[in-house]
Amino acid sequence: MAQYAVLIFEQMTPGWPNDISPEGMQARIELPERIAEQGGRIVAGIAWDEPGTATTIRGDLVTDGPFIETKEALAGAFVLEARDLDHALALAKLAANVHGTVEVRPLIGFEIVEAS
Amino acid sequence: MLAATVRVTRDLDAAEEAVQEAYIRALETWARDGVPDRPGAWLTTVARHQSLNMMRRQETLATKLPLLLEPDAPERLEPDPGMIPDDRLRLIFICCHPALAEEAQVALTLRLVCGVATPDIAQAFLVSESTMAARLTRAKKKITAARIPYAVPSVGDLPQRLDAVLTVIHLLYATGHTAPSGIDLVRDELTGRALDLARMLRQLLPVEREVAGLLALLLVHEARRATRTDTNGRLLRLEEQDRAAWDRELIAEADQLVVAALKSGPPGRFTLQAAIAALHAQAPSYAETDWPQILTLYGELLRIWPSPVVALNRAVAVSMVDGPEAALAEVEVLERDGRLAGYRYLPSTKADLLHRLGRDAEAAEAYRDALALSDNAAEQEFLAERAKLARPP
Known part of the structure; x- marks a missing residue:
């Protein structure tokens, strides 16, 4: 199995993320199960808070806000195990039920640091 | 042959290498023992053995050996997974993967599946050979890094890949029609293969208008092909060609396809090119050609396909x-x-x-x-x- 990052970009609204519909929320909760049914596996998942909460460091300069301000902003990501790109794309489509875009990219490294 | 070999290796690069190796072996062996009865089968068998050997050397591929236990087994032509009836057409669809940029899909397919040389592909795309070589390398790198599989697309995925597939077949024909390099203007084996592929595609996807357009375009070229050079192999311009020698049957077939495609909706770039070619083919002489109509069609073509090559043709x-x-x-x-x-x-x-x-x-x-x-x-x-x-x- 190969590992892919699935990056979920969502249309940002003033009320995001609280205005995500209950169905949308439910779909997210069920996603690992749906993916497992189709022979893949979610290894890890991350959900970001809204871009306004971000702080950016560039060189010595610390500024308010995200690095890149876009209408469709990175909202979440997960690490997926799939047989190949076609399989990964089929699985990632299950996550693409939001108003937005999903990027699938192969990983060259993924590590969870255990607490010592 | 590459199609048969890639089924063994599941790896286009390895298959390509094996096929090349088989050709080299053929040159040596045939020069010594004469050409075998079925040279194609001979080459395929050698290429398969060769890929087998290469893969044995790579222990990482050991898991795939079960696939290779019967290297002498006859060609497996059935079952027919993607309903695509031909090995080469299937490979073209496999190679035109939407995860690659369309130009990369087309270039890679021409190189790996159709065996067109990199300099000839570079000419077709109006870029230098080194630029084209770099693009091919980048595409191959992505195939490896992202693990793009060599899998036959499902029937539902065929339309998404169609434009690239049509472009591959068109450029394959064009490369044969006016060979970018060499002594002869026309390379028959490439034009014949491209025409076969277009006919097969038409059977596979009869409702796709652009498939009809491409087939019509190639048919008109084919109808005029014999008259493009004189008996000494010298190039004749459209106005100098012997119109009486054009193949009327092919032109009529092309015309039917164009008319049907134009009737069923807004025309794509292949249908428009075919319509222009058909007008030329039906004109009694160069001067009596319906130039205003051709100019209108070029205008439409330039609108949907703003290529400088189209603009140049429009200028004529x-x-x-x-x-x-x-x-x-x-x-x-x-x-x-x-x-x-x-x-x-x-x-x-x-x-x-x-x-x-x-x-x-x-x-x-x-x-x-x-x-x-x-x-x-x-x-x-x-x-x-x-x-x-x-x-x-």
Whole structure:
């Protein structure tokens, strides 16, 4: 199995993320199960808070806000195990039920640091 | 053969290498023992053995050995997974994976599946050989890094890949029709293969209008093919060709396809090109061609496919409707645009227009510019002669 990052970009609204519909929320909760049914596996998942909460460091300069301000902003990501790109794309489509875009990219490294 | 070998290796690079190795072995063995009864089968068997050996060397591929336990088994032509009835057509669809940029899909498919040489592909895309080589390398790198599988797409995924597949077949024909390099103008084996592929595709996807358009386009080219050179292999221009020798049956078939495609919805770029070609094919003479209609079609083609090559072809139609002066102005705009630098038909078109305007010294110079850009012997001879004709007495 190969590992892919699935990056979920969502249309940002003033009320995001609280205005995500209950169905949308439910779909997210069920996603690992749906993916497992189709022979893949979610290894890890991350959900970001809204871009306004971000702080950016560039060189010595610390500024308010995200690095890149876009209408469709990175909202979440997960690490997926799939047989190949076609399989990964089929699985990632299950996550693409939001108003937005999903990027699938192969990983060259993924590590969870255990607490010592 | 590559198709048969890639089924063993599941790896296009490895298959390509194995096939090349098989050709080398063939040259050695056939020179010694004579050509076997079924050279194709011989080559395929050797390529499969070869890929087997290469893979045995790579322990990482050991898991795939079960696939190879019967290297001498006859070709497995059935079952037919994607309903695509032909090995090569199937490989073209496999290779045109939407995770690659369309141009990369087309270039890679021409290189790996159709065996077109990188310099010839570079010419088709109007880029340098090194640029094309770099693009091919990048595409191969992504295939490996992202693990793009060599899998037959499902029937539902075929339309998404269709445009690239049509482009592959068109460029394969074009490469055979006016060979970018070499002695002969036409390479029959490439044009024949491209035409077969277009016919098969038409059977596979009868409702796709652009498939009909492509087939019609190739049929018209094919109908005129024998008249494009004289008995000495010299290039003849459209106006010099013997129209009585054009294959009327093929032209009629193409015309039916074009009419049907035009009736069923807004035309795509292949249908428009086919419509233009069909108008040429039906005209009693060059002068009596329906140039205003051709100019309209080129305008539409340029709108949906804003390519400088289309603009250049449109300029020829402009010269027949509005005169060479107007056309020359458009060609000079294209010249300044720069995207057609290195495209031999730009200076040769310009030369024709200058010649028609009686500016023979400039025409001769433009013919020489075109000559410097052509690698095909038949074309070179033609251009050299034109340069001489245009020279003032």
